[in-house]
Amino acid sequence: MYSFVARNILRHGLPYPVLGCNQENIVKNCFFGKLNTDFVFKQKSNYLSCTKYFLRDVREINVGYQISMNFSTNKLLHKSNNRHESDDEYEELEDPNYKDLVRQTFKMSDVGHQVFVIQPYIKWGPSKRTNTTPKLQLDEAVALIKTLPEWNVVSTRLVSMMNFNKPKIFGKGNLEILSEIVTKNKAITAVFISLNMLSPQQHRALEEVFKVPVYDRYMIVIQIFKLHATTKAAKIQVAIGEIPYMWSWLKHDHEGMSDKMGGGATIGGPGESYIEIKKRLLQDKERKLKNELQRLKTQRELLRSRRQKLNIPTVAVVGYTNAGKTSLIKALTREETLEPKDVLFATLDVTVHGGILPSGLKVLFVDTVGFLSDIPTNLIQSFVATLEDAVQADVLIHIQDVSHPDLRAQNDHVIETLKSIKLPENLLENMITVGNKIDLISGPLPNLGTSIPVSATSGFGIEELKRKVEQKIIKATGQIFIKIRVPNGGSEYSWLFKEATVIQVTADEKDNQFAVLNTLISEANLNRFKHIFISSKVKRNKG
Secondary structure, three states, X not given: OHHHHHHHHHHHOOOOOEOOEOHHHHHHHHHOOOOOHHHHOOOOOOHHHHHHHHHHHHOOOOOXXXXXXXXXXXXXXXXXXXXXXXXXXXXXXXXXXHHHHHHHHOOOOOOOEEEEEEXXXXXXXXXOOOOOOHHHHHHHHHHHHHHOOOEEEEEEEEEEEOOOOOOOOOOHHHHHHHHHHHHHOOOOOEEEEOOOOOOHHHHHHHHHHHOOOEEXXXXXXXXXXXXXXXXXXXXXXXXXXXXXHHHHHHOOOOOOOOOOOOOOOOOOOOOOOHHHHHHHHHHHHXXXXXXXXXXXXXXXXXXXXXXXXXOOOEEEEEEEOOOOHHHHHHHHHOOOOOOOOOOOOOOOOOEEEEEEOOOOOEEEEEEOOOEOOXXXXXXXXXXXXXXXXXXXXXXXXXXXXXXXXXXXXXXXXXXXXHHHOOOOHHHHHOOEEEEEOHHHOOOOOOOOOOOEEOOOOOOOOHHHHHHHHXXXXXXXXXXXXXXXXXXXXXXXXXXXXXXOEEEEEEEOOOOXXXXXXXXXXXXXXXXXXXXXXXXXXXXXXXX
């Protein structure tokens, strides 16, 4: 009873004075088990009638306390400490020689670049993209560059093409125009060609023409990932994403190249060629990363199993990068420690946050890595360990930025990615689509179809979304609403508050020694309740 009274006081506040006691003292005593219920409720006929009026009144008061809207997941998920879910104890895998090789391959700069952004696009034919425009693709390419510190866009260009298969990507005429732009603009220190991945031959050919470093989307996204990877788990997954790109370059390297890597240390054993050194470094790194990835998967499986044992439903929030996933979870849970950022790929870790739905049902919201179009599958696959949390969820929320002009293309890409990770069909069919950032739309709202319009920053639509999430969870987890008559304050009463969600308590009109609990409970827990309290009682009576 203590936890029940404290929970409701914290959630709704006191609807009326109770013997002159203030809210803080009652809650404090409830939590520490010091509340004398006879004293507090002696002006009422009994505890249940007081509870009845209490519940009736608080439902008419729109007062919320943050502590009741979310709950800490640290103690629930970690037995020995309070670590963040994605913090782990992996050994440092930094090898200075390998680090130098990565910097060389991805052309990483400590001082940034002044970038000429080129957006090639197919102007007609079956390969032409119909769900976006070249200008919107260019805008995203510019946003990627601006995400990197000290990188600035000094010039942009749209280039129409028939295909991207030429040795130098562009035809002779376009190449001359682009080369002239780079030559005349002395501020340009790098060229970003916004295609997912150029071949090593294309890179070298274009750098010979432009005389400055050339980057593709893979290289830029990797650098953004490295910038935002703060935990060891995220760093491991980024490193795994680097490996396929580096192998593609190794295949096209030749014997006789310089044995100096960047400005790094002297490496290699006697008689080793440059390509043999690179191959050995890559093989060693890949082996270590695979071992660490297996540890990461094992840890995530353990965390998922702990969540499943707690019997708390899980809701995974997915969406295009910068659609507002973290902001939405903060609005749903009121967790003040969450700090959403208006940048691409702000979240590279899976994080879990506790929330409470309108009925009092506890739920875990899982924040995931954002998606981005036009990047190779290899890069997506490096984060499969985090996406598995979405696959294992009870309910999926797909959040969209409805203020973004490229909404259609972003939506298509998210759906394609979810299908590619073998999302269960029922999870995809029952997915909740949320149209976020409606506060940024001037004028009438666009037709959002079945999407729920919300503003994660202003709170508009959040309560409606909570109710929808609750409906989906109840359906997905097979929970049922049931009224159960139990002795007031007895073991059955306590068990239901611990193992189920008690929505309302009313006094039994025929016998005030009993209470009727309006309960949301899973079928498995209902069977447990029957076994513990009904079957055992029948056996005792027979004995």
